[in-house]
Amino acid sequence: MDYEELYSMTPSAFWNKVDGFYVHHENLERKEWIRTRWQTCLLINIHLPKGKQISLTKLVKFDWEKTSESNIKSLEDTLLEYEKSKKRKNLK
Numbered sequence: 001m002d003y004e005e006l007y008s009m010t011p012s013a014f015w016n017k018v019d020g021f022y023v024h025h026e027n028l029e030r031k032e033w034i035r036t037r038w039q040t041c042l043l044i045n046i047h048l049p050k051g052k053q054i055s056l057t058k059l060v061k062f063d064w065e066k067t068s069e070s071n072i073k074s075l076e077d078t079l080l081e082y083e084k085s086k087k088r089k090n091l092k
Contacts, residue, residue, distance in 0.1 A: 033062060 045053045
């Protein structure tokens, strides 16, 4: 970003760009950690018998995986909520 672009931005656009940068950086870090976990799991499983191999989540479960599971709704719950919303708004 050059000075002209920086000084022509509104404060909200600037902070949106800053937030986007941090989200992008966090995603890059997550990808690296996931890759490291995957490589470690493969290296460990090479030396273990087939019945005792370890899974990725048993090796390491990251904080972002713990919170995302609780935030995901099932398809049935989403459809039920959609139908209730349609009834409230008298839509077909």
